[in-house]
Amino acid sequence: MFKYIGKRILMMIPVVLGISFIIFTILALTPGDPAQMILGENASLEAIEELREEMGLNENFLFRYVKYIGGAVTFHFGDSYRTGLPVVEEILTRLPNTLALAFFGIGLSVVIGVPIGIISAVKQYSVFDTVSLGLALIMTSIPAFWLGLMLLLLFALKLGWFPAIGITDWTGFILPSVTLAIGSMATMIRMTRSTMLEVIREDYIRTARAKGAGEGRIIRRHELRNALLPIITIIGINFGLQMGGAMICETVFSIPGMGSLMITSVRQKDVPMVMASVLFVAVAISLINLLIDILYAFIDPRIKSQYVKASR
Amino acid sequence: MENTKTKEAGGMPAPTKKNSQLKTIGKRYLKNRLAVFGLVLFLVLIILSLGAGLFADYEADAITHNMQARLQPPGADHLFGTDRYGRDVFARVLFGGRISLLVGTLTILISLAGGSLIGAAAGYYGGKVDNILMRIMDVFLAIPSILLAISIVAALGNGMMNLMIALSVSSVPRFARIVRSSILTVKGQDFVEAARAYGCRNRKIILYHILPNAIGPIIVQATLSMANTILMISSLSFVGLGLPSSIPEWGSMLSEAKEFMRYDPYLIAFPGIAIVLAVMAFNLIGDGLRDALDPKLRN
């Protein structure tokens, strides 16, 4: 098992390096001189040149990238152009909010979406199936931020059940989580339904029927477990999307998370902050997918047995 | 399973000309009620947004500020009411459709071109080329598209052109993957071997033999990507990283309306519904096309 986990972690490294290189390259295209920006309009040419030298801006691009990665390994991601403080500090206070939001959102969509998908597949063509597919269709088409606005309008402004702004306590998470969950719930319903339908048509289900197993037993013992595997992968893929959705949602609910941080940083051309934010979010997503892969290996005997020698 | 084979033998269309194949696909599509509904929505969308000029005047209704008529509720004069600057919301929603369709279509075309090129090269040449190109695509896919788009906008700044670049870059890998896998499936088939055997040049094989056969999944992906792109355009504009707010665009309209929503909820209702309907139209068409192209996939 350790070998498998080790291999997965090793496989993560090139991906993270690749992501950092792409983002670094894109951000290097930013026009304007950071030194000038920090020192303001009236700074003297000498002062700007001095700061450029100090920041290493005169070095060549590849050298700067390698230096950046060198810093990143020791957890130094540079200082914000805006505040002058290390970017890590601000990111670490905000990342948990976004992660929590994404987790709540995906958790909710799994808890509700997966059972709906299963029932839909088992009762294919029934009224339940038609209605849930219709709902899923509408849910995929609603932009999360608009749904957020509508929920905010109804439950916070009109009914006053939840706070409209920020997160003072856990109730602040409810509306944003529901908003996020609805978008990915559609995917969960559709994907669960289609993987379940695939499993239902497998030969081994027919074998189970030929044994004389009843419908309930077939669903519980034979179908669920096999359908669960692809569903777990879908949850992993969805997590990336969910982080993106969470960042947009934050702006609706005025939650201090990565999304609002990145948006302000982009507006103010705070390159180190944008760079580090993207990197942190990307690594967080990779780590979640790593966890999912490991979980997968525990459930799927086909992967497990490649790495664990059975004790017989 | 014997019975499915029987059924296939029974239902398999005779390998005749392209035309009759298109006809069966069309027939299958039209049988699907949801898909037809999507098509109708799409046509309405096209007529309303391309014909927006017939219902309203771009400059006078959608752009010029008219402070005497600000924040008027929906009524006979202004079907969807007016916004904080007295602009007609109905006119802005219509012209907003034009923007979304235009930016969306161009984005899809750019990413389709890029993706096809990369995917075709990877799929056709295989080996090292394939490996390197697809690993790069994997890395791009590992970045959530919204992050990638935000980074690109951060580097290039706001604006329609930059928005299109940002959105295209994030959907290129998807097209590349589809084109590649279509090519890999077609590649092994006899008629490609035959074309190669009588000395077709590589480029010609890709253009005349492989791409026409890969077109189905590409169109499906393009339609579904269109839905996603429309969502992304409005999301980015909503957070102020897309189009400038002077341009009538659904997302930026919502962003502007946010502070007035308590007392003038119509301001956030109409642009939002417009997004939902537009996105739904493309989703329905995409799903319908996929089912019509490959009925076996249909559940």
Next chain:
Amino acid sequence: MEHLLEIKNLHVIYRGDEATVHAVNGLDFTLDRGATLGLVGETGAGKTTTALSVMRLLPDRIGTIEEGQILLDGIDITKASEGDMRVLRGSLVSMIFQDPMTSLNPTIRVGEQVGEVLELHRKDLSKEEIEKKVDEIFQLVGLPAERKMDYPHQFSGGMRQRIVIAIALACEPKLLLADEPTTALDVTIQAQVLDLMQELKEKLNTSTILITHDLGIVAETCDQVAIMYAGEIIEIGLAEDIFEAEDHHPYTVGLFGSIPDLSKKERRLHPIDGMMPDPSDLPSGCKFHTRCPRAAEQCSLQAQPLYQRGTHGIRCRLYADWEKQQ
């Protein structure tokens, strides 16, 4: 009750989106206790459909038994409730499917998969007794009992088919339906699996319907043979009738013609011209007339009954002088 299985005038259809497929069209045959019947025919002749009808496992909503009776040990399967069928499946009648690679559940240990049948039908057994029984069955099909803790992917195709056989025979059913049990296996493994089935059949006195398109296998293992074409039996008889007698349906002649015979000097095989007719659009009259080398005008007009002589029956006008069956 002298017959274990009696099928009378069975009609099965599949309703598709575009067309209705007539998979089985008026099937009649009987199977004696302890006997083995070979059901032979091309893909799409309706062999699997027949077996699935006996199991009442036709695809939901699509496949239906339109007409006819299936009497299994005196019970009319076509009228039994789903609950009754669940009791019968696995205990009175079992089925072995074609592909052992896909017919075992990949996430459940094979021992549990065999044990499940016992759990379902032998409520009198305790957990330990079931475990013991599973060990015995594993030995019976030639697998070491300690491998019951493994998962299907850890076995080869031949071994998996042994597990499938173990599942099918765990409750010692009276009827076993084997749907091309060896088609997916290597030739050398085929013989082993067939021998195993033969041996167990004798040990447990199970009647078997062996579905195959391989006449060689039939010659080795079957007492009776039924040849199906387009959902009908066109020739039926004891193995001697089919393999040794001179009189045959032209289709049977064609089937034999497509097997290379090393003892004869002939250089060429004589496969049957043309394809099976589209089962959603069957020809009128004799369904084989479109491909029959001996077709006459009347063949396209009038469907033929089965003409019988002793144990041998043929559905062809050439044997009209034999005794006519209803």
